Amino acid sequence: MNIRTKAMIAGTTALAGIALASAASADAHGGTFTIGITQNNVGVDSYQTTYEEAFIAAAEANPNVEVVVLDAGGDVSRQIAQMQDLVQQEVDAIIIWPTNGQAVIPAVREAYQAGIPVIVTNSNIAEEGFDFVSSFSGPDNITQGSRSAEIMCDRFIELGIENEARVVQISGQPGYTTAIERAQGFEDRLPEVCPNVTLVETQPGNWNREDSQRVMEAFLVQYDDIDGVYSGDDNMGVGALNAAIAAGRAEGITFVGATNFAVGYDAMGRGEYWGSIYQSPVDDAEAALATAIAILNGEEVPFLNYFDTPKITQDNMDEFDRPVF
Amino acid sequence: MKSDNMSNLIKNGAIWGFIVLELIFFQIAGEFWSLSERAFMDLDNMLLLLKQSAPIGIIAVGMTVIMINGNIDLSVGATYALCAIVMLDSMSWPFMESLGDWAIPLAWLFALLTGAVLGLINGIIVWKTGVDAFIVTLGSMLGYRGLVFMYNGENPTYHLNWTMVDIAEWDLFGVETPALVFLAVALIVWFVMTRTVHGRNAYAVGNNREAAVNAAIRVGPHMLINFVLIGFLAALSAVTFYSGSGSVNPNDGMLFELWAITAVVLGGTKLIGGAGSIVGTFGGVIAIQLLRKGLGHIGADTATVNLVIGLILIAVLFLDRQLNVKGKEELKV
Numbered sequence: 001m002n003i004r005t006k007a008m009i010a011g012t013t014a015l016a017g018i019a020l021a022s023a024a025s026a027d028a029h030g031g032t033f034t035i036g037i038t039q040n041n042v043g044v045d046s047y048q049t050t051y052e053e054a055f056i057a058a059a060e061a062n063p064n065v066e067v068v069v070l071d072a073g074g075d076v077s078r079q080i081a082q083m084q085d086l087v088q089q090e091v092d093a094i095i096i097w098p099t100n101g102q103a104v105i106p107a108v109r110e111a112y113q114a115g116i117p118v119i120v121t122n123s124n125i126a127e128e129g130f131d132f133v134s135s136f137s138g139p140d141n142i143t144q145g146s147r148s149a150e151i152m153c154d155r156f157i158e159l160g161i162e163n164e165a166r167v168v169q170i171s172g173q174p175g176y177t178t179a180i181e182r183a184q185g186f187e188d189r190l191p192e193v194c195p196n197v198t199l200v201e202t203q204p205g206n207w208n209r210e211d212s213q214r215v216m217e218a219f220l221v222q223y224d225d226i227d228g229v230y231s232g233d234d235n236m237g238v239g240a241l242n243a244a245i246a247a248g249r250a251e252g253i254t255f256v257g258a259t260n261f262a263v264g265y266d267a268m269g270r271g272e273y274w275g276s277i278y279q280s281p282v283d284d285a286e287a288a289l290a291t292a293i294a295i296l297n298g299e300e301v302p303f304l305n306y307f308d309t310p311k312i313t314q315d316n317m318d319e320f321d322r323p324v325f
Numbered sequence: 326m327k328s329d330n331m332s333n334l335i336k337n338g339a340i341w342g343f344i345v346l347e348l349i350f351f352q353i354a355g356e357f358w359s360l361s362e363r364a365f366m367d368l369d370n371m372l373l374l375l376k377q378s379a380p381i382g383i384i385a386v387g388m389t390v391i392m393i394n395g396n397i398d399l400s401v402g403a404t405y406a407l408c409a410i411v412m413l414d415s416m417s418w419p420f421m422e423s424l425g426d427w428a429i430p431l432a433w434l435f436a437l438l439t440g441a442v443l444g445l446i447n448g449i450i451v452w453k454t455g456v457d458a459f460i461v462t463l464g465s466m467l468g469y470r471g472l473v474f475m476y477n478g479e480n481p482t483y484h485l486n487w488t489m490v491d492i493a494e495w496d497l498f499g500v501e502t503p504a505l506v507f508l509a510v511a512l513i514v515w516f517v518m519t520r521t522v523h524g525r526n527a528y529a530v531g532n533n534r535e536a537a538v539n540a541a542i543r544v545g546p547h548m549l550i551n552f553v554l555i556g557f558l559a560a561l562s563a564v565t566f567y568s569g570s571g572s573v574n575p576n577d578g579m580l581f582e583l584w585a586i587t588a589v590v591l592g593g594t595k596l597i598g599g600a601g602s603i604v605g606t607f608g609g610v611i612a613i614q615l616l617r618k619g620l621g622h623i624g625a626d627t628a629t630v631n632l633v634i635g636l637i638l639i640a641v642l643f644l645d646r647q648l649n650v651k652g653k654e655e656l657k658v
Contacts, residue, residue: 034361043628070621076574077566081377085621088370089361102483102572106490128485175480 032064033296035289036086037095040122041074047281047325048097051122054285065293076103083107087114093134093292095119105129117295121288123178130303137291138284140306141178144258144277145185147311151275152228152256153194155313159254162194165227168219169202170212170240172232179204182232182258197228205236212239220247228254234264234276241273260312262323268314275313278320283307339644340592340608343637344615351619358623365622372499374614379503380405382610383562385585385592386514387555389606392589393518394551395531395598396451396458401559402581403469404443408560409573410476412436413484426488433568437560443469444556448549458548466582473575485571493569503565510558515603527551531598587634588613591641 042052052069059067068091072079079099086094087110094111096118098104105128111118112132120136156162169186172179183202190197200223205212212231219226220243229244231237237257244250250272257264260276267273287307294301312320348366355365363370384401391398412432415421421428443465450461476482495502518524529537530544537544567573592609594601613634620630 068624074576076570076572076577077380080570081617082621084373084377085618088363088367088373089359089622090363091361100481100572100574102481102485103570103574105485106494106569106571109490110494126483126485173479 033093033293034066034068034089034091035059035093035095035292035296036068036070036089036091037121037288038070038072038079038082038086038097040072040079040097040099042071044074045325050324051097051281051285054282055289058286058289062289062293065289067289072099074099076100079104080107083111087111087116091116093117093119093296095121095137095288095292096125097121098123098125101125102128105132108132117292119288119292119295122284133303134295135291135301135303135305137288137305137307139279139309140304141181141258142185142188143306144279144309145182145187146189147185147277147309148182148230148256148258148275149186149189150193151311151313152230152254153190153197155254155256155274156194156197156227161227163196165194165197166223166225167197167199167228167230168216168223168226169199170205170215170229170231170236171202172204172236173206174204179207179232186230186258200226205231205239207233207235209235209239209242212236213243216240216243217247220244220249226253228256231255231257233257233259234261234267234273237273237276238263238267241267245272259309260320260323261325265312265317265320265322268312268317271314273314275311277309278312278323279309281324283309339641340605340612344608344612347612347615347619351615351622354623355619361622365619369499370618372501372504374611374618375504375507376501377618378610378614379507380562380566381581381584381588381613382507382607383510383558383565384555384581385588385606385610386510386603387551387558388582388585388589389592389594389601389603390514390518390527390551391458391555392586392594392596393527393531393598393601394548395534396548396551397462397586397596398447398458398552398555399462399582400443400447400465400469401555401585402578403466403473404440404556404559405563405578405581406473406573406575407443407469407476408436408440409563409567409577410473410482411439412564412567413482413571413573414476416484416486426486429486429489429492429568433564436564437557440556440558440560440563441553442556444553444559445549447556448552451552452545452549470579477575479575481572481574483572489568490571493565503569506561506565510561511603511607514554518603523547523550528599531600533599584613587638591638593645595645 037055039052040048042048056069059065068086070082072082076099084107094116096104098120101123105125108118108125108129109132117134118132120133122138124136125133153162156165169183171183187199190199203215205215229240231240234257237255241250241255244253255273257276260278264273264276284307291301291305351365388398412435415432415435416428421431447462447465451458493502497505518527526542526547529540529542530547534544588609589606590596591612592605594605616634617630620633
């Protein structure tokens with residue numbers, strides 16, 4: 001009696017699970033390629049949520065592709081288990097959005113040893129793992145930084161201050177590749193396009209709006225003349241903007257970020273923030289799938305396969321949707 | 326007495342019935358929904374399942390002993406992360422680097438010692454203050470996690486050593502190291518719990534602490550040993566897992582305590598203590614991993630997996646309660 005009740009309950013709960021599950025699973029057998037993806041943490045921000053939706057939509061639009069969509073929920077051990085499962089299921093290719101750029105390397109090696117091509121998406125794994133990866137598909141942080149320099153310089157030329165302007169930089173968290181590359185791209189490009197503009201000081205804002213605001217407050221006290229602020233993303237850029245508004249000095253300053261966030265987009269709409277770099281999760285997802293398909297078709301794919309991240313400023317912002325993040 | 330045995334048999338057997346049900350279900354459902362050509366009940370897949378069960382399984386074995394005692398340990402996830410950090414960070418200390426690959430066993434030793442010491446701290450506080458283990462380990466969970474973040478901030482701690490990875494991926498007839506460790510731990514602790522005085526005392530303490538004291542069982546030291554054991558096992562779990570991955574995020578191991586408790590409860594161990602078995606816990610661990618893996622196999626997403634496991638846990642607890650209510654109505658002899 002008890003066993004039967006238990007079995008029944010187990011059965012019904014399992015059925016409830018399946019009803020939900022079938023919506024998430026790809027619809028039918030018989031596709032040419034089966035591609036598995038293990039994502040970092042889908043629910044945690046809307047960039048990742050939009051990425052997943054776009055990825056599934058792109059896969060459904062392609063009749064030659066079946067996808068197994070998994071989410072590690074930010075848990076490294078779960079992501080490693082998912083990698084092993086995908087290898088065991090003998091998928092044709094695996095796309096991974098690493099929860100930890102180092103911890104997944106052995107799991108990536110397992111896939112590589114099983115002859116399954118691995119594509120890393122959005123953020124790359126550490127260099128020790130490059131040998132086991134077919135391609136990285138994601139944004140090019142250096143280009144994002146150098147395009148920000150161009151936006152900044154173009155604006156200075158418009159304002160006629162390209163020979164005297166002074167710029168401060170608020171960078172991302174020290175030690176993070178993304179932060180280092182975005183700073184590097186900006187610092188290398190700025191002297192090429194605007195040789196007479198001075199970068200007076202760089203301080204880390206740790207990807208955090210409050211930290212960045214404090215950094216900017218210090219800059220405002222320290223320097224009487226600031227014409228431009230470059231920040232590693234719009235979140236920090238808006239922190240700096242808030243500090244400048246509070247000090248009554250926002251008017252004469254050009255604010256440029258390296259990745260456009262909704263807060264930055266809104267501030268651009270209000271005319272307070274000048275420009276940024278537009279990085280779309282939809283492009284990110286579609287690029288990852290396209291890279292995987294290209295590799296499966298035997299096409300030559302560059303190891304670092306970047307997707308385009310265009311410039312966005314007050315002048316052309318109506319061509320872009322408000323970012324979801 | 327006889328019907329008591331019956332009801333125990335049903336409770337202990339239920340988890341295995343459930344596992345069989347899961348296997349059949351995923352095998353059949355896999356035919357329809359899975360994109361994989363391979364069967365779910367493939368031998369390789371089952372061996373992989375055992376390996377993937379190891380991190381939570383090793384901890385769950387220790388948790389069973391703690392819960393039979395009538396205690397609980399919420400700090401195992403933080404202990405797990407801290408021991409992983411000690412292991413990986415110690416390998417980049419200058420004197421360790423000069424040892425070459427001999428640093429590996431030493432790093433393991435450091436991690437295991439750390440786990441035992443963290444467990445010892447929990448045990449001493451529980452013993453000497455008499456504060457409920459739930460509160461003590463809730464505190465140490467936060468405290469140990471704090472230490473994890475103090476060690477390296479938000480950054481991952483990282484040391485990739487391919488020799489260590491190869492040891493972690495080594496296999497005996499297809500059973501890889503983590504699975505072997507899990508099986509060995511389960512076997513040893515099962516032996517301790519069923520064949521030794523310490524094991525019998527564990528049930529006695531959990532069943533009726535007063536009576537245990539009267540029977541001259543030294544409850545304090547007894548519990549202390551068990552807390553050291555679970556700390557050690559949390560460290561062992563970290564050693565087996567991180568030897569194969571080489572990098573730990575500061576929030577790794579979060580919710581591990583709850584997964585371990587879920588597995589233990591699914592396996593029929595009572596939250597109030599005094600009853601439970603390692604074999605049941607082993608079944609509980611396998612059942613959870615089967616669900617995770619099986620739902621993934623047929624294409625369900627992570628949220629669905631958690632929902633289903635939650636529902637099943639409630640169902641199991643409900644059944645357990647029904648069985649116990651029936652027991653109480655009977656004549657006490």
